[in-house]
Amino acid sequence: MIEADWYFDFVSPFAYFGSLQIESLATQVRLNFRPILFAGLLNHWGQKGPAEIPDKRTWTYRWCTWWAQKNAIPFRMPAAHPFNPIPYLRLALAAGCTPQAVHAIFDALWTTGADPGDPNRILELAQQLDVDPELPGTQTIKDALRRQTDQAIARGVFGVPTLYINGQSFWGADALEFVRDYLAAPGVLETAEMLRVSDLPVGAARKPG
Numbered sequence: 001m002i003e004a005d006w007y008f009d010f011v012s013p014f015a016y017f018g019s020l021q022i023e024s025l026a027t028q029v030r031l032n033f034r035p036i037l038f039a040g041l042l043n044h045w046g047q048k049g050p051a052e053i054p055d056k057r058t059w060t061y062r063w064c065t066w067w068a069q070k071n072a073i074p075f076r077m078p079a080a081h082p083f084n085p086i087p088y089l090r091l092a093l094a095a096g097c098t099p100q101a102v103h104a105i106f107d108a109l110w111t112t113g114a115d116p117g118d119p120n121r122i123l124e125l126a127q128q129l130d131v132d133p134e135l136p137g138t139q140t141i142k143d144a145l146r147r148q149t150d151q152a153i154a155r156g157v158f159g160v161p162t163l164y165i166n167g168q169s170f171w172g173a174d175a176l177e178f179v180r181d182y183l184a185a186p187g188v189l190e191t192a193e194m195l196r197v198s199d200l201p202v203g204a205a206r207k208p209g
Contacts, residue, residue, distance in 0.1 A: 002183070004029035005164045007152045008102075009038035010092075011085040013064045013077075016110040018161040018173035020073065023099060025176070028183050029165065033097040035089040036149040038160050044153050051082045076113040083116035086145070090136035091122060093144050095129045104128060 006022055008015040025031060042049055050060045061077055068075030088105050095101035108125055109116055126133040135141060155164055163170045163179055168189065170179045181188050188194070 001030045002028070002165060003032065005032045005034045006161060007034045007036050007148075007157050007164065008161045009036060009085050010088045010105055010109055011038055011082055012160045013060070013075075013110060014173045015161040016075075016106045017064075017067070017073065018176075019103060019106050021173070021176055022161070022163070025163075025179065025183075028180075033092070033099065033102050034148050034152070035092045035097065035102075035145065036152045036157075036160070037086065037089065037145065040149040041153060041158055041160070045158050047158070049082065074107075074111040076111055078109055079113060079115040080117060085116075087122050087136060088116070088125075089145050090141045091125060091129070091131060093141050094126075094131045094135040101129050 004025065006018075008019065010016075022031065038049065041047075051057045061081070064075065065077065067073070088109065092102055092105055105125060108114070108121060114121060122136075123133055126136070152162070152164075155167075155169065157164065157169055157171075159171050161171075161173060163175065165179070165182070166186070168182065170176075170182070189198075
């Protein structure tokens with residue numbers, strides 16, 4: 001069975017939406033949940049996150065609320081956003097990155113409206129997941145998060161969620177149909193037009209600063 005790495009950060013509402021669908025691929029791929037630090041991607045690629053641009057921040061929160069309501073998805077923005085996701089990413093690693101652990105953390109952050117910065121949230125989740133609350137803070141777990149983020153960057157991952165299969169990246173919560181087409185016929189990326197757009201020259205570029 002094909003290996004597939006699903007890169008995500010709990011800070012992203014789109015990663016939450018993606019988490020609700022990603023396991024539908026489990027019969028076709030061996031799915032690995034890979035928590036990474038989205039801010040690390042932004043720093044590497046020199047980008048701003050959606051929440052760092054005021055009008056885009058408002059639009060993103062409104063769209064996510066509308067989308068969830070339209071599709072009957074349990075969803076409530078946390079009490080503050082963006083928040084520091086590192087304790088939650090480390091907790092997922094300490095819990096073995098099982099689907100159950102990942103979903104429990106996403107649910108706690110994206111369906112309750114609670115404050116992610118409340119340290120009691122981490123303690124409650126650690127207890128729920130039967131994880132020693134000291135384990136996420138160990139150097140082994142810290143190194144694992146850094147290593148997975150570095151691996152994602154080395155593979156060209158620029159956003160979350162991203163599914164990485166056979167050297168190909170599929171970005172976004174809405175990419176699953178594209179993924180299914182690729183799994184059914186990998187040649188979908190080898191058509192003349194796909195090859196043309198994959199190597200399209202840059203016509204103009206903004207000057208730095």
